[in-house]
Amino acid sequence: MPVKTPALLFNTAEEIRQCVCQALNEDGTCPCPCRNCVIVGAPVFDNCCEGQLTVSLQRLFPHTNFPTRLSGPVFCGVSLAAEFLITYIRCAPVVGDDGIAPSCDVLSENALGIYSDMYVVYRALVCCLALAKRARKFVIGDATLINDGGCQGFEIRVTIEIEDTLSD
Numbered sequence: 001m002p003v004k005t006p007a008l009l010f011n012t013a014e015e016i017r018q019c020v021c022q023a024l025n026e027d028g029t030c031p032c033p034c035r036n037c038v039i040v041g042a043p044v045f046d047n048c049c050e051g052q053l054t055v056s057l058q059r060l061f062p063h064t065n066f067p068t069r070l071s072g073p074v075f076c077g078v079s080l081a082a083e084f085l086i087t088y089i090r091c092a093p094v095v096g097d098d099g100i101a102p103s104c105d106v107l108s109e110n111a112l113g114i115y116s117d118m119y120v121v122y123r124a125l126v127c128c129l130a131l132a133k134r135a136r137k138f139v140i141g142d143a144t145l146i147n148d149g150g151c152q153g154f155e156i157r158v159t160i161e162i163e164d165t166l167s168d
Helices: 008-027 104-130
Strands: 036-039 052-065 079-091 138-148 151-162
Touching: 008 036, 008 052, 008 079, 008 104, 008 151, 052 151, 079 104, 079 138, 104 138, 104 151
Parallel strands: 036 052
Antiparallel strands: 052 079, 079 151, 138 151
16 A cells, blocks of 8 residues: 655654754764764664764554554554664774773763763754654653774664555
């Protein structure tokens, strides 16, 4: 059965990406990374020293009582919800070539940047999703710190009710 907006999931992910970039540009400790995109699957932590922001669809599911997944029979006009993962990473302080670990001042400065950017992004997501042109239901999950090799950052999960009426 045809739908009104086939690119609805991508468009929603792109809206999230733009919201986060704008918030980082306006209030972040660093501007939005040049490497920022909507992706499929998990982000690769290979260019984190340049910074990286990704938004990816994690799951799409039917519901009749948002945000609870429908566990019974599914019919054609059932409502859908989508879970997106927002990931922001950048370089972590590491042991230098001389074998000396980063100082506490360097580690604290890095923590300040990550924590500040996490707060800026989280608040932006709440505001962007709540103030969207259309009233929509959403649930925002915990912001979780992530570390992978020389990369650090955070990820935030957002579940959004996806509304797209079937075309006639």
